[in-house]
Amino acid sequence: MTENTAHRFREFKMPDVGEGLTEAEILKWYVQVGDTVTDGQVVCEVETAKAAVELPIPYDGTVRELRFPEGTTVDVGQVIISVDVAPGGAASGEAPAATRTGTPAAPDSASEPEEEAPKGRQPVLVGYGVAESSTRRRPRKAPAATTTTVSAPVAQVPEQAVAAAVRSELNGHGAPPPGEFPAGSGGARPLAKPPVRKLAKDLGVDLTEVTPTGPDGIITRDDVRAAVAPPAEAPAPAAAPEPEPEPVSVGGQAVAAAGARETRIPVKGVRKATAAAMVGSAFTAPHVTEFITFDITRTMKLVDQLKADPELAGVRVNPLLMIARAVLVAVKRNPGINASWDEAAQEIVQKHYVNLGIAAATPRGLIVPNIKDAHAKTLPELAAALGELVTVARDGKTTPAAMQGGTLTLTNVGVFGVDTGTPILNPGESAILAVGAIKPRPWVHKGKVRPRQVTTLGLSFDHRLVDGELGSRFLADVAAVLERPKRLITWV
Incomplete structure (x- = not known):
C-alpha cells in the first residue's frame, strides 16, 4: 500500500x-x-x-x-x-x-508472489479455487x-x-476414491462440495457417473441420492445424518427447535464475566449469610400513601425504593458494613460514600449497575435514579462505568415469588442483601394472630471484615426501619 x-x-x-x-x-x-x-x-x-x-x-x-x-x-x-x-x-x-x-x-x-494456476484447471473444492x-x-x-x-x-x-x-488436497486428504477418474478423462474431477463427496463415498456412488443439476455443473446431495439403486428387496442405504435443528433465539434466550434433544448456549460476554466473578468471589471471600423475617405492613401502607401524594406525582414509589432507603439509614448507623478488603495491602478500606448496586436480570445475563452517591440523594432523587437504572438495564444500554465502583448491593429475588436466598457477594464489596417476596401471613400483632404483610431478608457478608455482630446489627436495623418506617426520620 x-x-x-x-x-x-x-x-x-x-x-x-x-x-x-x-x-x-x-x-x-x-x-x-x-x-x-x-x-x-x-x-x-x-x-x-x-x-x-x-x-x-x-x-x-x-x-x-x-x-x-x-x-x-x-x-x-x-x-x-x-x-x-x-x-x-x-x-x-x-x-x-x-x-x-x-x-x-x-x-x-x-x-514472493504466488504462481498463477495453469489455464483450464478445474477447482478441486467448490468455493476454494484452484489447487x-x-x-x-x-x-x-x-x-x-x-x-x-x-x-x-x-x-x-x-x-x-x-x-x-x-494443504489438505496437497497432503492427499482430498484425493478421490479409486475409480473416480475414468480412463481418458484427463484427470477432470466432478464438481462437488466436500459434504457431497463424503455422502457419495458413504453410499458407494461414483461421482463420474452422476448427472449434476446444481449451478455451474455442481453435483448436489439430491443428485447423489438419485444415483443410488437399492436392491429389489433391500432398503436403500441410510443417508448421512442430518444436522440437529438450529436453536432459535427469542427475547435473547435460546429456545430449542422442534425435534432438538439438546441446545448448547455459548457462554461469553456478560454471562461469561459474571460466571468467572461469582466463582472468584465464592472461593475468595468467606461468606456468612443471616436471615430475618418481619412484618412490613406499615411500610406497604406508606408506599400507598406516597403514591397518592400530589407532590410526588411522576415519582415511581415502590417497596424496593423504601428498602433501599432503609439500607442507607442502616449503613449510616453501621458504617463498617460499607467497606472492602485490600488483599495486597492487607487492609480494610471503609467507604464514606454509598454506591448502591441493584442486581438486574437481562437477556445477556446478570448485571449490577449502581446508583452513585446514593447516600446523598433525597427520596425523589433516589426514586428517579432507581427507575432510570432499571430501565436502562432492561434495554441493554448499561455502560461499563455504571457498573464500576459499587460498595453495597441489593438483589430483589422476591419479584420471582422466592422467599429468600443466600446471595454471593459482588466482587470487591463486603455485603449483599437479598429481598424476598412480600406475602400476607398469619402474624402476632398486638397480642393477636392477624394477617400481615411479611417478608424475609437474607444478608451475605465477607467475614474477613464484617464480623457476626456488625452483620447482625446492620440486618436488624434494616428490618427495624421497614417494620416502623417513621424511623426513616428519627434515625437520620
Whole structure:
C-alpha cells in the first residue's frame, strides 16, 4: 500500500471500552460496505464482559471493509472496519482490494508472489479455487513484521480457510476414491462440495457417473441420492445424518427447535464475566449469610400513601425504593458494613460514600449497575435514579462505568415469588442483601394472630471484615426501619 493509499484508507480498531478488558463481541453492524459514514456516527454495537456498548466511527467517508461478521469475538486493538476517507480519488488508479476480485490484497514486495494456476484447471473444492499441483512450490510466507495485507470482506472465504483446504488436497486428504477418474478423462474431477463427496463415498456412488443439476455443473446431495439403486428387496442405504435443528433465539434466550434433544448456549460476554466473578468471589471471600423475617405492613401502607401524594406525582414509589432507603439509614448507623478488603495491602478500606448496586436480570445475563452517591440523594432523587437504572438495564444500554465502583448491593429475588436466598457477594464489596417476596401471613400483632404483610431478608457478608455482630446489627436495623418506617426520620 503506497503512502497516499495509506492516508486514504483509515482503519478503526476495537477500543478498550471497559477499562482493561481484552476482547468484545460484535453484536450488530449498523452499516454495510459502501455506506457513507460521518465522524461520530455509531457503526456497530459490541458486548464486553461488562455491558453492551455502541461504537462511533471517528472518520468521514465510505465504508470499505467490515473485517468481522456479527457474533465474532474480537481482541482489543484489532481492526474491525476500514473507511475510504477520499472516495473517488484512488492514489494509483487501482480499485480498492475489497472491490477488485473479492479476494484479499496481495502481500507487499517482502513476500514472493504466488504462481498463477495453469489455464483450464478445474477447482478441486467448490468455493476454494484452484489447487496447486503437488510438484509446484508453495508460496513462501513473508515475516509477520514486514507483511502488509488487506483482509477480505465478511462475505468472502477467509484466507486461512483457503490455505487449509489447499494443504489438505496437497497432503492427499482430498484425493478421490479409486475409480473416480475414468480412463481418458484427463484427470477432470466432478464438481462437488466436500459434504457431497463424503455422502457419495458413504453410499458407494461414483461421482463420474452422476448427472449434476446444481449451478455451474455442481453435483448436489439430491443428485447423489438419485444415483443410488437399492436392491429389489433391500432398503436403500441410510443417508448421512442430518444436522440437529438450529436453536432459535427469542427475547435473547435460546429456545430449542422442534425435534432438538439438546441446545448448547455459548457462554461469553456478560454471562461469561459474571460466571468467572461469582466463582472468584465464592472461593475468595468467606461468606456468612443471616436471615430475618418481619412484618412490613406499615411500610406497604406508606408506599400507598406516597403514591397518592400530589407532590410526588411522576415519582415511581415502590417497596424496593423504601428498602433501599432503609439500607442507607442502616449503613449510616453501621458504617463498617460499607467497606472492602485490600488483599495486597492487607487492609480494610471503609467507604464514606454509598454506591448502591441493584442486581438486574437481562437477556445477556446478570448485571449490577449502581446508583452513585446514593447516600446523598433525597427520596425523589433516589426514586428517579432507581427507575432510570432499571430501565436502562432492561434495554441493554448499561455502560461499563455504571457498573464500576459499587460498595453495597441489593438483589430483589422476591419479584420471582422466592422467599429468600443466600446471595454471593459482588466482587470487591463486603455485603449483599437479598429481598424476598412480600406475602400476607398469619402474624402476632398486638397480642393477636392477624394477617400481615411479611417478608424475609437474607444478608451475605465477607467475614474477613464484617464480623457476626456488625452483620447482625446492620440486618436488624434494616428490618427495624421497614417494620416502623417513621424511623426513616428519627434515625437520620
